[in-house]
Amino acid sequence: MSERGLAPNKRFGQNFLIEPRILDIIVRLADLAPNDIVLEVGTGMGTLTRRLAEDPSLLLSVEVDSGLYILSRDLLGNCEKLRLIHGDIMEGKTRLNSEVCERLDQALVAPNSGDFKVVSNLPYNISTPFLTTLILRYGMPDRLVLMLQKELADNLVAQPGSKDYSPLSILVQTLADVRVDRILGREVFWPRPKVESALVVIESHRIDPEPIARALPLVRFLFGERRKSIGGLLKRLPPTMGGASLDEEERARLLGSVDLTGKERAEELPPEAFLALERAIANSSWER
Numbered sequence: 001m002s003e004r005g006l007a008p009n010k011r012f013g014q015n016f017l018i019e020p021r022i023l024d025i026i027v028r029l030a031d032l033a034p035n036d037i038v039l040e041v042g043t044g045m046g047t048l049t050r051r052l053a054e055d056p057s058l059l060l061s062v063e064v065d066s067g068l069y070i071l072s073r074d075l076l077g078n079c080e081k082l083r084l085i086h087g088d089i090m091e092g093k094t095r096l097n098s099e100v101c102e103r104l105d106q107a108l109v110a111p112n113s114g115d116f117k118v119v120s121n122l123p124y125n126i127s128t129p130f131l132t133t134l135i136l137r138y139g140m141p142d143r144l145v146l147m148l149q150k151e152l153a154d155n156l157v158a159q160p161g162s163k164d165y166s167p168l169s170i171l172v173q174t175l176a177d178v179r180v181d182r183i184l185g186r187e188v189f190w191p192r193p194k195v196e197s198a199l200v201v202i203e204s205h206r207i208d209p210e211p212i213a214r215a216l217p218l219v220r221f222l223f224g225e226r227r228k229s230i231g232g233l234l235k236r237l238p239p240t241m242g243g244a245s246l247d248e249e250e251r252a253r254l255l256g257s258v259d260l261t262g263k264e265r266a267e268e269l270p271p272e273a274f275l276a277l278e279r280a281i282a283n284s285s286w287e288r
Helices: 020-030 047-052 066-076 098-108 124-138 150-157 167-175 210-223 230-234 248-257 271-287
Strands: 037-041 058-063 082-086 090-092 116-121 143-149 176-184 197-204
Touching: 020 047, 020 116, 020 143, 020 176, 020 197, 037 047, 037 098, 047 058, 047 066, 047 116, 058 066, 058 098, 066 082, 082 098, 090 124, 098 124, 124 143, 124 150, 124 167, 143 150, 150 167, 150 176, 150 197, 167 176, 167 210, 167 271, 210 230, 210 271, 230 248, 248 271
Parallel strands: 037 058, 037 116, 058 082, 116 143
Antiparallel strands: 143 197, 176 197
8 A cells, every 4th residue: 555655544434454363254254155146345455355255156345445446456356256346335325336236136136146245344434324225225135244343233233222222223133143253452453443343243034124124214213212102202103104194092002902002112122013013003004
């Protein structure tokens, strides 16, 4: 990087993993097979990319930084299974890079395609919108091995009632098993970040994501005032979520049908409670 006049860019959240032992652990946890389709966000200097390109049938690696894209292209241009993409993985707050989507769409329906995996030292500043948008677009990938800010890792594994419990916790836990493999100190990165990091493994339940996708707007609405009772919040449920004609009697009936009193707070409810409540509201709207 020095030879090319490059330096880490804070705007892109660049903290490069420089500990070879951790790179080896990431690849082992990814458990790549010859037909797997792998997405890496943040090629960086290509240290992880080079290891990942040895096994899958297709590795898509996305780099937004022009200098690093050219550097990694020069260093890794002879990797036959690698497709480097220059651009931002997020083209908007809720839209993935169109070239990435085009290549994934083709690869995932190809004959004999293997598992879809995401393996990345994920830039911290895009972690939440990327994960949410990816899951809503493609469902839960078969496996994700991610280096994340510890705060986000805490969020992913948070249980009801904890301060870290959030809509993202519910989305991910509904569709997958999540575990923190290890916590990493600042010294394994260059430059050293101001926060701790965690290596997280997410393994899909391989179930239909549509129910949680439908329930997510309701989850976000209720978490907008997470410490207020859901009964009170349902009085202000937007018409687009089925709240157009929910009078007091109907709200009580709906809550009772899913074994809730209305006094509960969103931060206390397990993921399945939100799914049940959304179904009840949707069925009630359909009946009306």
